[in-house]
Amino acid sequence: MKTCKLCIRKNYSATCRVQLCQTVYIYRSEIWYTSLLATMRTVTASSLLLILGCSAVIAEPWFCHDLDCPKFTVTKKNDFYxxxxxxxxxxxxxxxxxxxxxxxxxxxxxxxxxxxxxxxxxxxxxxxxxxxxxxxxxxxxxxxxxxxxxxxxxxxxxxxxxxxxxxxxxxxxxxxxxxxxxxxxxxxxxxxxxxxxxxxxxxxxxxxxxxxxxxxxxxxxxxxxxxxxxxxxxxxxxxKKAAKEADKIAAVRSVLNKELSS
The missing domain is CATH 3.20.80.10 (Regulatory factor, effector binding domain)
Structure with missing residues (x-):
């Protein structure tokens, strides 16, 4: 199986070496990627960040004090929130x-x-x-x-x-x-x-x-x-209010197009 050229160009780590898809389906809160080079796989919105930017989900923030906490990814941050x-x-x-x-x-x-x-x-x-x-x-x-x-x-x-x-x-x-x-x-x-x-x-x-x-x-x-x-x-x-299905599709396509063209 060929390696995704985007992964090579971006020099992604082994964790991020996944096949980016040309077609995007969104069903409920899940993002489905269909690739010509790989079988269908499912990723959540937070996994999209991992694929595109290798952002890690915060596993144990200090304020969890070694207790199990729900996993999250910080996507934006300012002085207030x-x-x-x-x-x-x-x-x-x-x-x-x-x-x-x-x-x-x-x-x-x-x-x-x-x-x-x-x-x-x-x-x-x-x-x-x-x-x-x-x-x-x-x-x-x-x-x-x-x-x-x-x-x-x-x-x-x-x-x-x-x-x-x-x-x-x-x-x-x-x-x-x-x-x-x-x-x-x-x-x-x-x-x-x-x-x-x-x-x-x-x-x-x-x-x-x-x-x-x-x-x-x-x-x-x-x-x-x-x-x-x-x-x-x-x-x-x-x-945050849930985005409409059409808005979700447009947003994901925009991100993929930027990554593939860079």
């Missing part, structure tokens, strides 16, 4: 309706902590992961309850065969690859004022930059135990 593409994966989640962020997060946390502690059908313990992610959907008014979805990432060892929760309040679900705009900050982040400030700051900046994002909700991500006093790491995630 960075753009990340997260790979697909399984999560354990629970929904809480309440007025106060901290109380709702705590309630959801302990439901999930019980799940990984053995409240599942095989009665097995799962390792703790990071971060604790909370989807925040505010109510329509100041006296309306907000909806909070608290989530633990399922450990890599349990992604394929995930224990079933025994509690009706906990459920397992898969998330597709998705792009998020992420801001980061330190200190404690358990009160509504702090969380809302950082979320609103990020949303305002995204609007200023003309970004297209989901405005009905955002996510908080906490990486540290309550007893950790210094070096704390918190994040706000805002999801």
């Amino acid at each position: 960075e753009t990340r593409i997260y790979t697909r994966g399984k999560w354990a989640s629970t929904r809480v309706s309440g007025y106060v962020y901290a109380a709702s997060l705590t309630q959801g946390f302990y439901r999930l902590f019980d799940y990984i502690g053995g409240k599942n059908e095989p009665n097995v313990k799962l390792n703790m992961t990071a971060p604790v992610v909370t989807k925040v959907e505010h109510g329509d008014g100041p006296f309306c309850k907000s909806n909070f979805t608290v989530s633990f990432f399922v450990p890599f060892a349990d992604q394929d065969d995930t224990p079933k929760p025994t509690s009706e309040d906990v459920y397992i679900h898969s998330t597709p690859s998705a792009t998020f705009y992420v801001s980061q900050y330190g200190g404690y982040s358990m009160d509504d004022i702090t969380v809302s400030k950082h979320a609103n700051d990020l949303i305002s900046k995204l609007k200023e930059d003309g970004m297209d994002f989901e405005e009905d909700f955002y996510f908080t991500a906490g990486y540290d135990a309550p007893f950790k006093l210094t070096g704390r790491h918190n994040e706000i995630w805002v999801m």
